[in-house]
Structures are given as structure tokens and as C-alpha cells.
Amino acid sequence: MPSTTVSSLARSLRDEARQHYRSGRVVLAVDGPDGGGQAVLADGLAAAFAASGTTAFRAPAAVCDGPDGARVDTLRRDLVAPFRAGEAVGRPVTVAEDGEESPHDGPDAVLVVDGTRLHAADVRGLWNWSLWLEVAPAVAAARVAERDGTDPDPAAESNRAARDGFQRYVREARPRQAASAIVENSDAAHPVQIFGDFC
Numbered sequence: 001m002p003s004t005t006v007s008s009l010a011r012s013l014r015d016e017a018r019q020h021y022r023s024g025r026v027v028l029a030v031d032g033p034d035g036g037g038q039a040v041l042a043d044g045l046a047a048a049f050a051a052s053g054t055t056a057f058r059a060p061a062a063v064c065d066g067p068d069g070a071r072v073d074t075l076r077r078d079l080v081a082p083f084r085a086g087e088a089v090g091r092p093v094t095v096a097e098d099g100e101e102s103p104h105d106g107p108d109a110v111l112v113v114d115g116t117r118l119h120a121a122d123v124r125g126l127w128n129w130s131l132w133l134e135v136a137p138a139v140a141a142a143r144v145a146e147r148d149g150t151d152p153d154p155a156a157e158s159n160r161a162a163r164d165g166f167q168r169y170v171r172e173a174r175p176r177q178a179a180s181a182i183v184e185n186s187d188a189a190h191p192v193q194i195f196g197d198f199c
Helices: 006-020 038-051 067-082 139-147 157-172
Strands: 025-032 057-059 092-093 109-115 130-136 181-184 192-194
Touching: 006 130, 006 181, 006 192, 025 038, 025 057, 025 067, 038 057, 038 092, 038 130, 067 109, 092 181
Parallel strands: 025 109, 025 130, 057 109, 130 181
Antiparallel strands: 057 092, 181 192
């Protein structure tokens, strides 16, 4: 598969999402394992929309984290519902190709949310379009270790709870099947979209 850059992949994903949602206020989710690089891809995707003149906002799902039952309510109340009602939510992304700032309000806009467990059964219905990132476990663990000072070995006993929780999420939520698009992001500088039959 040919390699690409974050910006060129983001433009391709933007165009793919637009095939399904050409107007209105659209919420997109970027999901993956901890250490998957969701924030970078979400930033790139929002910037791609903004560069084409679409009002774009960015927000991490972590601002709404809590017990699973409360998480969906908080995401809906604090991010999704206000955005769909026409409010400016999260951080506006304003860089456009012509150097002009894109508007912060209007009937047509996108909100790009990044985080983990965004394809769980209780929250997946909040998103119009979603992206799942696949990352080699050793790569993801190394990224988390650099960020948090944890053991970089994904098989380490200290990583058992996180590892078991992630495996349970993947088994139950089946994010690979639920996502609108899949990207292999082990090489963060050259992410690659994966195509095929994921049934």
C-alpha cells in the first residue's frame, strides 16, 4: 500500500465523509487504543475541513470521561447537543487555504471528537461518521510510556488492566466493523487507510 502523510490522508478522509454528509452540522469521531495517535489525526481532519472553508471544531472526548453510564450523557449534553443546536463547541479550527479564517457559526459545520472507546454501544450513535485507528501494541505502549512514564512492554504485568480492558472493548464493541473508515497508524508520519471487507 502506498504511504501518505497526515495532511493528504486527512483530505482524502474529509472527501469520503463528505460523500455521505454534504451539509448540516456533522459530528465525526476518531477512535483507537490509548497511544493510537487519535489527537493528531483528528487535528488533521478538522484542519482539512477548515482549509476547504467549512466551519470546524475540535474536542477531546476525555473532557467528558467518567463512569460509562454517565459518559454518554455528558458527551451528549456538553458536546453533541449544543453543537447540533448551532453553538460553537470545543476549539475552533480556523486556518483556510486562502489565509482567511473560516466562520465559527452557521448551519454547516463539523465537530471532530477524539478519544478511546468511542465505538462502545452506548456512544457510537452520537457520531455521524467515525474513524478507527489500528496500531501495533508495542508502538501504542511505547507512546503511552513516553507520555505517562509507564512500562513500554505491552505484556508487562503493570499494563494488565489497560490491556484487558482494551481487549474487552474490541471484542464487545467490534470497532473495526463499526467504523466508517480504518487507518493503520503505527507509523504516525505515514498513516495508511485500510480498505476491504471487514465483516
